[in-house]
Amino acid sequence: MTQTIAAVRASGLAKRYGAGDSRVVALAGVDVEFRRGEFTAIMGPSGSGKSTLMHCAAGLDRADEGTVWIGDTELTALRDDDALTRLRRDRVGFVFQAFNLLPTLTALENITLPFDLAGRKHDQETLDAVIAALNLQNRLHHRPSQLSGGQQQRVACARALVTRPEVVFADEPTGALDSAASAELLGFLRRSVDALGRTVAMVTHEPSAATYADRVLFLKDGCLVDEIHAPTADSVLERMKSLEKAAA
Numbered sequence: 001m002t003q004t005i006a007a008v009r010a011s012g013l014a015k016r017y018g019a020g021d022s023r024v025v026a027l028a029g030v031d032v033e034f035r036r037g038e039f040t041a042i043m044g045p046s047g048s049g050k051s052t053l054m055h056c057a058a059g060l061d062r063a064d065e066g067t068v069w070i071g072d073t074e075l076t077a078l079r080d081d082d083a084l085t086r087l088r089r090d091r092v093g094f095v096f097q098a099f100n101l102l103p104t105l106t107a108l109e110n111i112t113l114p115f116d117l118a119g120r121k122h123d124q125e126t127l128d129a130v131i132a133a134l135n136l137q138n139r140l141h142h143r144p145s146q147l148s149g150g151q152q153q154r155v156a157c158a159r160a161l162v163t164r165p166e167v168v169f170a171d172e173p174t175g176a177l178d179s180a181a182s183a184e185l186l187g188f189l190r191r192s193v194d195a196l197g198r199t200v201a202m203v204t205h206e207p208s209a210a211t212y213a214d215r216v217l218f219l220k221d222g223c224l225v226d227e228i229h230a231p232t233a234d235s236v237l238e239r240m241k242s243l244e245k246a247a248a
């Protein structure tokens with residue numbers, strides 16, 4: 001169910017790299033909202049600013065200009081790194097292409113890591129529900145090297161969801177997975193929105209992955225240029241083709 005309050009709201013986001021001839025405008029003033037209980041995919045040609053948008057919206061990187069709100073907190077007003085770290089740890093979930101699990105910890109220890117870092121006790125009911133939803137019951141005491149890529153990404157997803165974050169940012173989460181593991185993971189992200197009420201924003205290159213989302217945003221040259229609701233593989237592919245043709 002879509003509610004009116006945005007989980008994330010960004011306004012006038014601008015980010016530049018380099019200077020002089022090597023200056024790159026990665027984001028050229030982006031306004032975007034990720035509404036609560038919605039699954040949004042972010043697409044666009046290579047270099048269009050997708051990762052930069054996600055990193056600035058999630059507080060992993062600082063924009064040069066613009067504001068970002070996570071719920072009722074203005075992330076861009078947090079000047080103190082500790083406050084930013086706490087906000088990311090407690091209110092934002094992350095899933096990366098390379099899983100980013102700690103190799104010396106078991107799956108269970110990786111999943112509960114956000115609570116250990118915060119010095120808080122996890123909620124057992126939420127932990128059990130997330131583990132069951134991701135079908136990880138029989139893998140909890142394995143280390144990442146003893147798990148398949150799909151299983152490692154499911155552990156990363158469990159870690160992202162167990163704190164019941166206001167938003168989960170996923171950066172190419174299926175980029176290192178085969179098609180069966182990708183479908184399983186995307187199905188899980190979809191259910192985390194439908195059944196658990198989470199909000200997901202996912203960068204992807206794959207039209208088939210974008211079809212799991214409620215809407216797809218398209219970036220080009222650091223600007224949001226288009227949006228599709230209820231995407232199909234054909235509608236996404238057609239839009240990507242026209243953007244890539246225009247960029248060529």
Ligand SMILES: Nc1ncnc2c1ncn2[C@@H]1O[C@H](COP(=O)(O)OP(=O)(O)OP(=O)(O)O)[C@@H](O)[C@H]1O
Nearest residue numbers: 017018024025026045046047048049050051052053
């Ligand atoms: N640390 C950096 N230093 C210099 N330029 C950068 C840096 N990070 C990104 N850029 C540039 O900013 C632009 C946007 O990069 P970004 O990674 O956000 O694009 P993207 O759409 O995610 O690309 P891809 O699909 O290839 O991952 C690109 O031109 C890129 O080269």
